[in-house]
Amino acid sequence: MTQKELHNQRLLREAEQAVMRMHTRRHFLKESAMGLGALALGSFLGGCGRKEGPISNIVFDPAHPLLPKLPPFPGKAKSVIYLHMAGAPSQLELFDYKPELMKMDGQDCPPSLLEGKRFAFIRGVPKMMGPQVKFSKHGQSGAWISENMPHLATIADELCFLKAVTTDQFNHAPAQLLVHTGSPRMGRPSLGSWVTYGLGTENQNLPGFVVLTSGGKNPDAGKSVWGSGFLPSVYQGVQCRSEGDPVLFMKDPDGMDRDLRKASIEAINKVNQEEYTAYNDPEILSRISQYEMAYKMQISAPEVMNINEEPAYIHEMYGTKPGQACFANNVLLARRLVEKGVRFVQLFDWGWDSHGSEESLAIDFGFINKCRKVDKCITALILDLKQRGLLDETLVVWGGEFGRTPMQENREGKKMPFKGRDHHTEAFTIWMAGAGIKKGFSYGETDEIGYSAISGKVEPFDIQATILNQLGFDHEKFTYQFQGRPFRLTDTRGRVIDEILA
Amino acid sequence: MLASIIEFIAHFHPVLVHLPIGFLLAGLLLQWLSGKDKYVSLRPAIPVILLGGAVGATISCITGYLLSVSDDYDLVLINWHQWMGISVGIISWFVWLKQRNSGKPFSKTILSVVLFLLILVTGHLGGSLTHGSDYLTKPLGDIFKGDSIPATVIKPLPDVQEALIYENIVRPILQTKCYSCHGANKQKGKLRMDDTLMLMKGGKDGKVIISGNAGNSEIIKRLLLPVDNEGHMSPKEKPQPSENQVALLYWWINNGASFTKKVKETDQPDRIKPVLLALQNEPEVKSAVTSIPAKPVKKADDKMMEQLKRKGIVVLPVAQNSNYLMADFISDTLITNDDLRLLLSLKEQLIWLKIGNTNLNDTDMTLISQLHNLTRLSIEHTVISDKGIIQLKSLQKLQYLNLVGTRVTAAGVLQLKEIKTLLSLFLYQTNVSKADWPALQNAFPKTQVDSGGYSLETLPTDTMEVKAKK
Numbered sequence: 001m002t003q004k005e006l007h008n009q010r011l012l013r014e015a016e017q018a019v020m021r022m023h024t025r026r027h028f029l030k031e032s033a034m035g036l037g038a039l040a041l042g043s044f045l046g047g048c049g050r051k052e053g054p055i056s057n058i059v060f061d062p063a064h065p066l067l068p069k070l071p072p073f074p075g076k077a078k079s080v081i082y083l084h085m086a087g088a089p090s091q092l093e094l095f096d097y098k099p100e101l102m103k104m105d106g107q108d109c110p111p112s113l114l115e116g117k118r119f120a121f122i123r124g125v126p127k128m129m130g131p132q133v134k135f136s137k138h139g140q141s142g143a144w145i146s147e148n149m150p151h152l153a154t155i156a157d158e159l160c161f162l163k164a165v166t167t168d169q170f171n172h173a174p175a176q177l178l179v180h181t182g183s184p185r186m187g188r189p190s191l192g193s194w195v196t197y198g199l200g201t202e203n204q205n206l207p208g209f210v211v212l213t214s215g216g217k218n219p220d221a222g223k224s225v226w227g228s229g230f231l232p233s234v235y236q237g238v239q240c241r242s243e244g245d246p247v248l249f250m251k252d253p254d255g256m257d258r259d260l261r262k263a264s265i266e267a268i269n270k271v272n273q274e275e276y277t278a279y280n281d282p283e284i285l286s287r288i289s290q291y292e293m294a295y296k297m298q299i300s301a302p303e304v305m306n307i308n309e310e311p312a313y314i315h316e317m318y319g320t321k322p323g324q325a326c327f328a329n330n331v332l333l334a335r336r337l338v339e340k341g342v343r344f345v346q347l348f349d350w351g352w353d354s355h356g357s358e359e360s361l362a363i364d365f366g367f368i369n370k371c372r373k374v375d376k377c378i379t380a381l382i383l384d385l386k387q388r389g390l391l392d393e394t395l396v397v398w399g400g401e402f403g404r405t406p407m408q409e410n411r412e413g414k415k416m417p418f419k420g421r422d423h424h425t426e427a428f429t430i431w432m433a434g435a436g437i438k439k440g441f442s443y444g445e446t447d448e449i450g451y452s453a454i455s456g457k458v459e460p461f462d463i464q465a466t467i468l469n470q471l472g473f474d475h476e477k478f479t480y481q482f483q484g485r486p487f488r489l490t491d492t493r494g495r496v497i498d499e500i501l502a
Numbered sequence: 503m504l505a506s507i508i509e510f511i512a513h514f515h516p517v518l519v520h521l522p523i524g525f526l527l528a529g530l531l532l533q534w535l536s537g538k539d540k541y542v543s544l545r546p547a548i549p550v551i552l553l554g555g556a557v558g559a560t561i562s563c564i565t566g567y568l569l570s571v572s573d574d575y576d577l578v579l580i581n582w583h584q585w586m587g588i589s590v591g592i593i594s595w596f597v598w599l600k601q602r603n604s605g606k607p608f609s610k611t612i613l614s615v616v617l618f619l620l621i622l623v624t625g626h627l628g629g630s631l632t633h634g635s636d637y638l639t640k641p642l643g644d645i646f647k648g649d650s651i652p653a654t655v656i657k658p659l660p661d662v663q664e665a666l667i668y669e670n671i672v673r674p675i676l677q678t679k680c681y682s683c684h685g686a687n688k689q690k691g692k693l694r695m696d697d698t699l700m701l702m703k704g705g706k707d708g709k710v711i712i713s714g715n716a717g718n719s720e721i722i723k724r725l726l727l728p729v730d731n732e733g734h735m736s737p738k739e740k741p742q743p744s745e746n747q748v749a750l751l752y753w754w755i756n757n758g759a760s761f762t763k764k765v766k767e768t769d770q771p772d773r774i775k776p777v778l779l780a781l782q783n784e785p786e787v788k789s790a791v792t793s794i795p796a797k798p799v800k801k802a803d804d805k806m807m808e809q810l811k812r813k814g815i816v817v818l819p820v821a822q823n824s825n826y827l828m829a830d831f832i833s834d835t836l837i838t839n840d841d842l843r844l845l846l847s848l849k850e851q852l853i854w855l856k857i858g859n860t861n862l863n864d865t866d867m868t869l870i871s872q873l874h875n876l877t878r879l880s881i882e883h884t885v886i887s888d889k890g891i892i893q894l895k896s897l898q899k900l901q902y903l904n905l906v907g908t909r910v911t912a913a914g915v916l917q918l919k920e921i922k923t924l925l926s927l928f929l930y931q932t933n934v935s936k937a938d939w940p941a942l943q944n945a946f947p948k949t950q951v952d953s954g955g956y957s958l959e960t961l962p963t964d965t966m967e968v969k970a971k972k
Contacts, residue, residue: 068816068818069818070818070819070820070821070822070824071821071822072821072822072823073821073822074794074820074821074824075821150961150963151958151961151964154958202816202830202832203832203833204814204833205833313957316957316960317956317957317958319960319964319965340832341830341832359969359970362970364968365968365969365970368968369967369968372963372964372965372966372967375964376958376960376964379958380958383956383958384956386952386954386956387906387928387930387952387953387954387955387956388882388904388906388928388930388954389880389882389902389904389906389926389928389930389952392902392926418970455745456745472821499744499745
């Protein structure tokens with residue numbers, strides 16, 4: 001036994017003793033008395049205020065964490081593609097057409113809109129700024145869509161707009177966390193984690209929750225927006241690289257054949273299995289399953305992840321740039337993943353924070369260029385899912401983390417070099433398509449200048465509740481026991497937006 | 503201040519009442535028992551217990567009275583409960599007195615029996631007040647029907663313009679959303695809405711409806727308050743009226759809140775027209791429940807499911823508490839005849855089948871066509887041709903059929919028009935040509951047939967970048 005081993009053994013013994021010290025006889029008696037009392041009380045109070053039916057009967061099998069599970073009721077959606085425009089795109093230059101705002105263009109903002117309000121950057125009295133782009137009505141539904149999205153306008157009748165989304169977070173990171181984890185603070189599982197925890201995934205050779213980023217930066221909230229929080233870590237999003245090979249080290253190195261790889265993974269798993277017998281930590285079982293998944297992914301992933309296998313006309317349709325990092329490639333990849341049974345694909349595209357502080361963040365320059373980069377591929381995605389019979393069971397969600405002000409930003413009270421808008425929490429637009437959501441429909445209205453929601457107001461919690469509903473979950477009953485209480489994605493809030501369900 | 507102290511004291515009533523009930527019943531029991539020789543020794547305890555009961559009953563009467571004025575209860579019930587409670591209090595003193603200076607035993611017995619009955623009835627009335635009058639009988643269901651408000655379903659109107667605004671539109675909304683607290687059983691805030699006169703009279707703070715001025719009517723104000731506001735109606739935890747329903751009430755009040763007019767006799771601003779029209783249609787069934795049959799089915803054979811699972815085929819019930827199954831061959835592209843035979847053993851339960859991207863061929867379709875309960879079938883990217891799909895005619899419950907990337911032609915697809923239930927049909931990348939289109943649309947008038955092959959013209963702006971002039 002080497003010195004190091006001896007040392008390790010000593011450490012382990014110390015740790016065990018430390019644990020034992022917590023359990024004196026007095027401790028035991030005290031705890032059991034309290035415990036029995038609490039148990040009895042619990043069963044007395046059990047009948048109080050409990051709704052019918054089990055709260056959550058999802059069984060977590062640590063050895064097979066991703067096996068497909070059944071939802072509480074048959075869902076319309078099998079998978080979700082969530083397109084998040086990180087930085088928050090301006091609803092006033094895309095979908096929320098406000099001709100009245102144009103009339104106020106350049107005027108001082110009325111004090112009624114500023115009193116008691118706080119903005120991220122606006123100080124003093126800003127000027128109002130009308131829509132910086134032309135709008136027209138599209139499709140039979142007559143949806144207003146701006147010239148910034150000419151392709152999307154052609155499929156207006158497939159989309160369902162939520163025009164009065166509100167949030168209470170005006171900084172990117174907390175607002176993104178709120179949208180994806182139901183809390184502006186870190187530590188909660190993301191939507192994709194909840195979904196893969198609840199439903200598993202049908203293809204055991206691929207991860208159930210894949211994350212793809214573009215725009216040169218990860219979202220401001222970092223990887224917590226696709227984290228698993230208190231759920232077992234196997235449910236966190238698997239981020240794929242956006243440039244070059246999506247997953248590294250797929251090929252076995254020279255001199256290592258498939259059998260040797262298999263043997264080595266089996267050996268590692270055997271060691272892990274022994275660890276598990278010793279410590280009983282379910283995370284070890286998850287690790288074992290992840291090794292097995294990695295082994296299987298060596299066969300399945302290169303094929304799925306390779307968008308070059310798509311025919312030329314599909315590339316043309318999406319406007320992809322093979323080999324480069326771009327949103328269009330990710331969108332095409334998202335379709336391929338969903339086709340192969342991946343449950344949740346989360347896309348983040350950074351660069352929508354149009355403050356007007358520089359050209360790339362100007363409403364009339366950078367913003368337009370961003371729109372051009374996503375317009376065609378998103379339209380292609382909807383049409384492609386449709387023609388493959390997949391839009392029926394794939395829910396596509398598009399949106400940012402908040403909206404932008406009807407006022408022009410005046411950072412620190414000064415005039416900005418370019419036209420821009422500040423962060424705005426009181427109204428923004430999110431759209432959904434597919435999987436049992438009404439087509440060519442718009443829900444919610446903002447006031448004449450797009451400042452605040454006046455009807456059909458929804459919060460991120462409501463959108464989360466609706467997404468879970470489409471997947472077959474009652475968001476109020478889909479819980480996970482943590483720190484002594486059941487947690488759910490929408491926590492104490494959320495309403496399924498029945499109005500938009502087909 | 504005083505009011506809140508009174509209310510605080512009043513709220514002890516439901517707790518305190520149980521003391522005199524227990525004391526008095528115990529006293530009466532002892533009194534009865536002590537008449538027998540065996541229990542004579544109990545006698546000294548009786549006056550003490552009865553005194554406790556009488557004092558408790560008196561305090562209960564006081565707190566009860568305070569409670570009745572500080573909250574809203576059913577007037578008839580509360581009246582009875584109050585007077586019976588007071589009788590219990592008075593008689594309990596008499597019983598106590600009789601016990602002390604025991605007069606004629608006869609009157610003592612009568613008094614005791616009366617007191618016993620009064621306690622039962624008063625207690626029951628009190629229970630009805632707090633739990634609702636149908637509380638006791640509810641578990642017995644249909645045997646004893648309580649006088650609860652009948653559940654009403656808002657039915658579609660044959661012709662909305664001919665409908666009576668109040669009777670056919672407004673009343674059903676009030677009935678489903680308001681009457682439970684402002685109706686015959688309860689009148690919260692002293693407001694009763696199920697009677698037109700009382701509705702117009704309003705509640706304890708005055709009128710709730712100002713004819714012709716919806717914006718200033720209390721009822722509309724309350725409906726429009728944010729849900730979290732305490733004054734919001736319906737209360738947060740109760741079912742909320744929809745936006746359309748609020749719009750209808752608003753419109754009705756603005757039009758003079760008439761109880762007799764027909765819809766066609768009133769002003770109809772543009773905003774209300776679609777809402778009115780929607781009343782003519784069947785309410786949409788808004789749930790995520792997809793096409794699963796209503797008929798229950800027995801559980802599938804676990805062994806068969808296990809065998810399929812072992813081959814890597816996903817076989818699962820479509821939902822918890824459902825025996826209907828879905829199967830997905832997502833990781834298994836080489837299908838054997840055995841697999842299909844296993845599927846066949848699940849044919850009663852199997853409703854969704856995804857078997858695309860596999861080696862499925864035309865001869866296998868004979869087996870697939872026997873899965874008669876299928877509502878969704880995906881056989882995309884297989885070598886299936888017309889010969890194969892013609893057999894699918896027997897799937898008379900099919901709603902979704904994905905034939906993308908198969909070798910079918912229009913001639914084969916047209917044979918499927920016998921499937922009356924078909925809602926969507928996908929024909930992208932098949933041998934169906936543009937020329938076949940009119941024939942297909944004729945054959946499937948109710949089906950969404952998707953030919954796919956969409957393309958997006960590349961606009962010059964797609965690849966251009968806008969730049970600021972330097």
